[in-house]
Structures are given as C-alpha cells and as structure tokens.
Amino acid sequence: MAKNRVSATVNGDAVEFLCETQQTLLDVLRDELRLTGTKEGCGTGDCGACSVTVDGRLMCSCLMLGVEAQGKSIKTIEGMANGEALHPLQRKFLEHAALQCGVCTPGMLIAARSLLERNPDPTEQEVRYGLAGNLCRCTGYHKIVEAVLDAAREMRGA
Amino acid sequence: MSTMVKYEEKPLKIVGTRPIRPDGVDKVTGRARFAADYSLPGQLIGKVLRSPHAHARIKSVDTTAAQSLPGVKAVVTRDDFADMPSEFAAAGELTINFRDVTRNMMAREKVLYDGHPVAAVAAISESIAREALKLIKVEYEVLPHVIDVVEAMKPDAPLLHEEQFTDGVTPKPDKPSNIAKRLVFARGDLEAGFKQADIVVEREFNTKPVHQGYIEPQACLASASEDGQVELWTGTQGHFVFRAQCAKVLQMDVGKLRVVPTELGGGFGGKNNIYTEPLAIALSRKSHRPVKMVMTREEVFRATGPTSGANVKVKIGCTKDGRIIAAEAELNFQAGAFAGSSVGMACPCTFTRYDIDNVKVVGHDVTVNRPKVAAYRAPGAPIIVFGVESVIDELAKTLGIDPIEFRLKNAAKEGTQTYYGPKLGPIGYIETLNKAKAHPHYSAPLGLNQGRGIATGFWFNIGMETSSRLNVNEDGTVTLIMGTVDVAGGSRASMAMMVAEELGIAYDRVRPVIGDTTTLGFNFITAGSRGTFAGGMAAVLSARQAIERLRQRVAQIREVALEDVLWKDGSAVPAPGSAKQFTPMSLVEIARMAGKTGGSISGQSEINAQGAGPGFCTHIVDVEVDKQTGAVKILRYTIVQDVGKAIHPAYVEGQMQGAAVQGIGWSLNEEYFYGADGVLQNPGFLDYRVPVASDVPYIDTVIVEVPNPNHPYGVRGCGEVSIIPPIAAISNAINNAMGVRLRSQPMSPPVVLKALGEAAGGKSKG
Numbered sequence A: 001m002a003k004n005r006v007s008a009t010v011n012g013d014a015v016e017f018l019c020e021t022q023q024t025l026l027d028v029l030r031d032e033l034r035l036t037g038t039k040e041g042c043g044t045g046d047c048g049a050c051s052v053t054v055d056g057r058l059m060c061s062c063l064m065l066g067v068e069a070q071g072k073s074i075k076t077i078e079g080m081a082n083g084e085a086l087h088p089l090q091r092k093f094l095e096h097a098a099l100q101c102g103v104c105t106p107g108m109l110i111a112a113r114s115l116l117e118r119n120p121d122p123t124e125q126e127v128r129y130g131l132a133g134n135l136c137r138c139t140g141y142h143k144i145v146e147a148v149l150d151a152a153r154e155m156r157g158a
Numbered sequence B: 001m002s003t004m005v006k007y008e009e010k011p012l013k014i015v016g017t018r019p020i021r022p023d024g025v026d027k028v029t030g031r032a033r034f035a036a037d038y039s040l041p042g043q044l045i046g047k048v049l050r051s052p053h054a055h056a057r058i059k060s061v062d063t064t065a066a067q068s069l070p071g072v073k074a075v076v077t078r079d080d081f082a083d084m085p086s087e088f089a090a091a092g093e094l095t096i097n098f099r100d101v102t103r104n105m106m107a108r109e110k111v112l113y114d115g116h117p118v119a120a121v122a123a124i125s126e127s128i129a130r131e132a133l134k135l136i137k138v139e140y141e142v143l144p145h146v147i148d149v150v151e152a153m154k155p156d157a158p159l160l161h162e163e164q165f166t167d168g169v170t171p172k173p174d175k176p177s178n179i180a181k182r183l184v185f186a187r188g189d190l191e192a193g194f195k196q197a198d199i200v201v202e203r204e205f206n207t208k209p210v211h212q213g214y215i216e217p218q219a220c221l222a223s224a225s226e227d228g229q230v231e232l233w234t235g236t237q238g239h240f241v242f243r244a245q246c247a248k249v250l251q252m253d254v255g256k257l258r259v260v261p262t263e264l265g266g267g268f269g270g271k272n273n274i275y276t277e278p279l280a281i282a283l284s285r286k287s288h289r290p291v292k293m294v295m296t297r298e299e300v301f302r303a304t305g306p307t308s309g310a311n312v313k314v315k316i317g318c319t320k321d322g323r324i325i326a327a328e329a330e331l332n333f334q335a336g337a338f339a340g341s342s343v344g345m346a347c348p349c350t351f352t353r354y355d356i357d358n359v360k361v362v363g364h365d366v367t368v369n370r371p372k373v374a375a376y377r378a379p380g381a382p383i384i385v386f387g388v389e390s391v392i393d394e395l396a397k398t399l400g401i402d403p404i405e406f407r408l409k410n411a412a413k414e415g416t417q418t419y420y421g422p423k424l425g426p427i428g429y430i431e432t433l434n435k436a437k438a439h440p441h442y443s444a445p446l447g448l449n450q451g452r453g454i455a456t457g458f459w460f461n462i463g464m465e466t467s468s469r470l471n472v473n474e475d476g477t478v479t480l481i482m483g484t485v486d487v488a489g490g491s492r493a494s495m496a497m498m499v500a501e502e503l504g505i506a507y508d509r510v511r512p513v514i515g516d517t518t519t520l521g522f523n524f525i526t527a528g529s530r531g532t533f534a535g536g537m538a539a540v541l542s543a544r545q546a547i548e549r550l551r552q553r554v555a556q557i558r559e560v561a562l563e564d565v566l567w568k569d570g571s572a573v574p575a576p577g578s579a580k581q582f583t584p585m586s587l588v589e590i591a592r593m594a595g596k597t598g599g600s601i602s603g604q605s606e607i608n609a610q611g612a613g614p615g616f617c618t619h620i621v622d623v624e625v626d627k628q629t630g631a632v633k634i635l636r637y638t639i640v641q642d643v644g645k646a647i648h649p650a651y652v653e654g655q656m657q658g659a660a661v662q663g664i665g666w667s668l669n670e671e672y673f674y675g676a677d678g679v680l681q682n683p684g685f686l687d688y689r690v691p692v693a694s695d696v697p698y699i700d701t702v703i704v705e706v707p708n709p710n711h712p713y714g715v716r717g718c719g720e721v722s723i724i725p726p727i728a729a730i731s732n733a734i735n736n737a738m739g740v741r742l743r744s745q746p747m748s749p750p751v752v753l754k755a756l757g758e759a760a761g762g763k764s765k766g
Helices: A025-032 A088-095 A105-118 A124-130 A142-156 B024-029 B098-105 B126-134 B149-153 B190-196 B239-249 B277-287 B297-303 B343-349 B381-399 B403-410 B429-438 B491-503 B531-558 B587-597 B649-668 B726-738 B749-760
Strands: A003-010 A013-020 A051-054 A057-060 A073-075 B044-050 B056-062 B072-076 B088-091 B094-097 B117-123 B137-142 B179-187 B199-207 B219-224 B230-234 B257-261 B291-294 B310-318 B324-336 B358-367 B450-459 B464-472 B478-482 B510-514 B565-568 B571-574 B601-609 B615-625 B632-642 B699-704
Touching (some): A013 A025, A025 A051, A088 A105, A088 B024, A105 A124, A105 A142, A105 B024, A124 A142, B056 B117, B072 B126, B072 B277, B094 B098, B094 B343, B149 B310, B190 B358, B230 B239, B324 B343, B324 B381
Parallel strands (some): A003 A073
Antiparallel strands (some): A003 A013, A051 A073, B044 B117, B072 B117, B199 B310, B450 B615, B464 B478, B565 B571, B615 B632
16 A cells, blocks of 8 residues: 655654555554554544644544644653653652553543643643543543642642 | 461551552553554554344355455464364353353354454555455345343244253253343242231333443454464453463463463453454464454444343332341343353342342343443442342332431341351441441532432452462562452552562562463452452462561571571561570561572462452432433542452542442443344444543542451452442432432433433322
8 A cells, every 4th residue: 555755743853654544643653653652542532542732732643644744743642751750740640549551541641731731720620621532441530630630739839 | 278368457567558559650651561552573463354243144254355465464264263162161250151252252153243253364454454354255144133131031032042041940941042041049938028028119120231441442462483382462351361261262282372461451351351362363373473453442342241231120028117028139131142141240249238038039141142241340230239229229218217227227247148158257338338327428418409329239359369479689679470460450559568568678679560371370360359359368478488488598597496587677587585696687688698598589379369358338429410401410429338458548449439430331321222233333432421521520438447357458359349339329319319210221311301201291200
C-alpha cells in the first residue's frame, strides 16, 4: 500500500514518518514512532485513552489521520515530565492513588493538563465534566478528581 | 494439604500506611508496557474473521484466495486445531470445559453467536490482514437462534447443543436442552417455614448482561520456534492458567510454553480466559514469525465474556416482628454459547447474609446465542442480590421497620450455619450494618424527588495455589517474585509492604515483580479477591524462610546456636537473656557477606492457601429522580465494608470505589441490545455507556477491620464484594424517592419514566 511522507513535531522533536492513508495519528504514534504511552481503548473517540494535544488542543488521536499531523505540534504522555521532575499532575496521581491499571492514566493526565490550562481553578464539578471524555473503569473517579484538584491548588501556588 | 497462617496482632510500622505503588511512575509516564505495547522484530499482525450470524451451521470455509494475497503468511481455521473431549478445569471462579474452550476460540460445527471466530490470518500489515479476511469464503446454513434466557428454557426453543442434556436432574432427561445444569441448595423445611410466616413477598426480576468494560482490549504476542518452544506475552489475570489452557488446546507440553504476563489494563474477571492466544501461537507456528493480535473494542464486546443476563424469582417469608422464617429463590442465568455461567457462585450468595432456618435455592445454567459469559467481579452475586435485597426492603417497609434494623434482626454472624455448607467464622457483617446506621449519611435530610436506599453483600473470597520467591540481593535490597498477577488493585505494593514489615526494612528496599511462568511453580489466577490474601500469605512465608536463613548465617558467623539469634527491626540480634551475646548484624551486613558464608540467601514458598475470610458490606445511596426525563442522579454514596485488614488503605478504598461505580453503571446504564437477527447492536463505548466522571459523586468509604484468623495480617480480600449491593441499593432508593419499585435492570431513563407514568396512571404500586 502506498505510503505518505509526513513531517511533524512530537514532544518538541522534529519527526518524519511514512504512513498509510487510513492510519490514524494513534497508529502512527504507537506503531511508527514507537510512542506506546498513548493507548487505544476503543478506536472510536469514546474512551479518551488516546488523548494527546495537537497544536495545544486536546484531541483523541484515534480520530485524526496520521497525514493530518503534517506541520503540527503533538504532545503525548512521554513529553509530560520535565526530565527527573514529574509534572504536578503526575505526582498528585501517585500521591492520591488516582490510578490502578494505568491504561486510562496517560489520556487522563493529558486531558487534566489541558483542563487546568483552560481553567486553573476548577470546581469538583468542572473537573468531573472536564474529564467526562476519559473513561476509567478501575477507580470510580474519586481519587482522580481529588488528585486533579490538589494539583490545581499546587500549580496555582494556593 | 492446605496452608493457613495464624493472624497475630502486633505493632505495625508499614502495614496500614499509604506508600506509592511500585508500578506507579511507569504508569504516569507512559512507560508501563501493556500487551499491545510489545513488538518483536519481524512480527506479523493477526486478525480474526468472525461470524455475522447468531446461530448457523458452517458448511465450508474456503481460504484459498486469502492465502494467495501477497503479504499473507498464514491462515488458520477449525482444521488447524484438534477436537477436544469434554474435560473440566478451574479458571477463576468459573469452571471451563476444554471441549468448549476449543470451540469458543474457533468455531467447529456451528457458529453460536455474532462474533464467534471462524478463521484467523497473519499478514505483514494490519491493512493486508483485514483485506485477507474479506477474501475468506464461509458458507453458512443459518439456524433459528435464541438469546432470551426464559425463551431458551422452553422445550421447543432453538437448540444450541444437540448433545447437551440437563445435568443435575434425575432421571436423566431423554431430550437435549439448553438448560445445561440444574443446581439445588436447600436447608430446613421450606413449606413449614412459609406456613409460619406472617407475611410472604414473592417477586420476579430480570437483568441484562453487562460487560466488564476494562479499558484495555485483549492483546497478545506469540513467538513459536522450530523446536516447538513458544513464548507468549499477554494481558492476563493468570499466566499459569493461560499456559495450561493454551498447552491443552494446542496439544503441547506445558514446559515448552513460556507465558509472560504484561501489565494488565483491567480485567475484573474478563481476562481469566484465552481468546486469541492459541490463534496467535498457531499462526506463529505456521508462519515461523512472531504474531501480534490486538482486539478492537467491537471484538471485545461481541466476543469476550460479559456476565450473565438473568431471570430470577425470590420469595421470602417473615414474622410480624421482622424475623425471616423461610426464603426461596430460582436463578435462571444465561451462560452464553457454552455452559458454565456464574450461577453456581450466585446460588450460595443469594441469602448468605442472613441466618435463615429454611432455605431453598435452585439455579439453572442456560445456553443462549450470545458470547460465552466470563466472570465479572463477585460473579453472579449482584444479579441475585438485586432481587433479594429488593424484597427485603419491601418486607421492612411493609412492616414499618428501619431497613438496617430489619437486617440486624436477621444478620449472619460467627457460627451461623449456611445453607451451602460451612458455618461462618468470625465475620464483620453486623459491624458494617451498625457503622452504616451510625454514619451521618444515614440520617442526612433528603429533598424533593430524592430517596435513600440500603443494600448489603456477601462474597466468599478464595485462596488456592500460590508461590513466591524472595531474593536477598548482595547489597541488602530485596526482590520479591510473585506469581499472582497484580490485576491493578496494587497487590504489588501490599506484598512489598508485608514483606518489609516482616523483614523490618524500608518499603522501598523491596522490589516486587510478577515472574513469568518459568520463574515459579504454578499459581492460580488472580480471582476471588485472592491476590493480597493468598499472594500475601506466600510472600510472608517466603520472607519468614529468608529470615530463618539469615539467622542461620549469623549463628554460623558468630558461632552461636540458632535459638540465640533473633530477628528484630531488620537485624539479627542476640536473644535476650542468652549467655551468648554478640554484636548485632543488619540485613545489609549479612547480605554483603553472603557470598563468603554459603552463597546467596533467599526464601520461597509454594502453598495451597485456604481460610479466606468472607467479605461483607453495607451500602447507602441517595438518588434524585428527574420526573421529566426519568434520569436517576446519584447524589451521595457510602460504602461500609469489612476487609479484615487494609494493608494499603488507599488501594482498599480504590477497590471499594471502583466496584461501586461499576455497580452504578450496571444499575443505571449498561446493557446489551440485540436485534431480531441476534446481532449485537451496541458494540462500542458510545452506545454501551459506562459511567463517566460527571455521572457519579465522591464515593465515601468506611473500612471495617475484623481480622481474618487465617492470614498473618488478617486480610480477607476486598476487591469484589462492593459490586454486589449497588443495583438493589439504587432500586430501593428510587422506591424511597418515588414509590415505584423497579424489578429490571438497567434502570435507565426510559424504564424509569415508564414506571413513573404507570404509577401515575394507578396501574402499579410500589
């Protein structure tokens, strides 16, 4: 099958890849760029496990084609920590026991970061609606919501 | 022989604290490797062709065109697998029959459900593999199908298995039936009991199948070599059981198959059984290349186990003062395409919260044209408890007795004789009821269209075969190798905590890992809330053996008798009062010298753990019903659960919260929709709607600790029981709010709206 040549930026690095036309950005991240931290839970945009940001906007990477990444800046879970230092959300997820199996966690963290960029001081309800596109079957969301609120507090310096 | 380890009350330094799980950092950074994240050089992609029919005879399968498509390296059909005779084995809470396992992984005579595999291909890319599937020609003779359990039990129903005669009926029936098995549990004199009762309530309930809904679809990677050795990476709750099942259906030696359990992306009972694993191995054997298979979400819904849908009948009689005299239930469970539903587990759970003299429970395991059911967290219990706890609520309401008070009048306690066998040991059911009653939630005011419901649950918990090994490394750090998969709850952390407590060292000095099938002896699957109970027992025994060996080394070095050496706070110290005093040696010092004093030091244990303590819980839920839409909002939720001992309280809370929210989804949203053609209509998360964060409130948790006398730290197992009460609790709360009594699940907006309309029309009373 003929492949397309695509140039993009992933976690700050310039990348080039070849992909089939029907391959999604998720397929490209996982299978071509070997960034397997982004997960596939449904492939239909219903679970949020494949959440990434594209030019700063939160997206399900399973709903975007690889070829559409041309010239775009993509951020995945692999780029969330700053070297040794975990992002406050990553740290708070650990401290609050906000993860169990961990499959939803990368997408949940990307969505939570995007939420806090848009709303640094969310209410519990705003966190719940902000993360409503990300399914978690293990935790019942309780500790995830607590972790996001705590991270928001810390990031605001409150 | 079985192993129990006596509970000892002692001051604790690590057990009961909340350290960070050892798998945590990898999971927040995307580094954790799940099955679909593994790749091997030269690997092919495998895909499965699935039946579009609910029930059909396979007349022929022609793979010629697919095989000649460039890039296709192997195709397998039923002809590539041996037929298996009827032979039973344990797999989690449910029993499997290898005759059926081999037919479920690849249809033989007939396809029995929409999604049943009929062929599989391996190709150099996913797109070529998909193209190849389209080229396989299958000729079907479509047969009438049946998906409803009550319909399937009728004598003239379409028959799935011509050779299936109802087991458990005498004399043996002369006609085959979809009823695979009839089970009866009885105690006392039911008829006499109902005669003594002042009030008898009898009701019928219906539930739909629901899926475990793990976010990670099944995935595996197999590599077979020319000398017959096979390596398999897969997401499983029990790699030793997967090894046994794959070796059996592929007719290979167990020792030639190495199964590596990858990080597991949720299971809840749904990853106790093999699906694509033997297909991947067969394709790898044929193509001489590694084969990776990843299910789509649609495949997960169509072809992996949901739990049973069911029809149940409950009849309970009690005296005017609220004492239950007699109780009877009939459980008709969908097994899916092959026999073996959770009805056998549900029957004993039906009334085992109450001390009742006269009980009869009859269960039917019924085959229907749906995917073969799998275990789902406390398999079967939520279904029947919905019925029983609804009837209890109705009795309490009729008699004007507080629902917790009513349960306290009948509550099981230590010494209560069950109707399924044992007398109950020390349990915490009454404690959960009392704490629920005293909880501020129970007396909080309610508003308009709001109501409160109560329900309770019992689950056995199990032990079984378990092994572990503890290596003392040369710098005094410790590696704990476990054979029980951490199914996400955090059992690696709990085991490391117990081991650190035993050794008297810091938690982060212990690294727990799950060993593959070549590193340890057989381990049963992580099911039945056994991980921290049985795995913990094995880990503690490994630590104790290592301590014994550490003491031996010190006795040898210091030239004293073993009994003169005690282990205290991570060091070997002289026994107080002993004439032989010596300078204490720390674990680090002993480890550093190990090479010179006899070689490395380890401890190991292989046990069949028994004495799991039953778990009980009481749930309180407040709901608000929207009269215009029928939508039910969960306003407040409190769980009181006896866990024996919470090794890591945050992870125990996580189990309770996760179970309750799965139960909320089960209650309000989740169901399978089948068309008249027997084809699943909602195989995706858009139309099969599991709860999202905005659907639920915080789930308040109260941990009760009545220690299990048979575990060194008192652990009972905590993962399952809290999925049992939600359906009943929510139904009871809706009744409390609106006066209507819902006896089917899910209690979705259209169902609730209809019930409200009927009640307003005077057709139905609560």
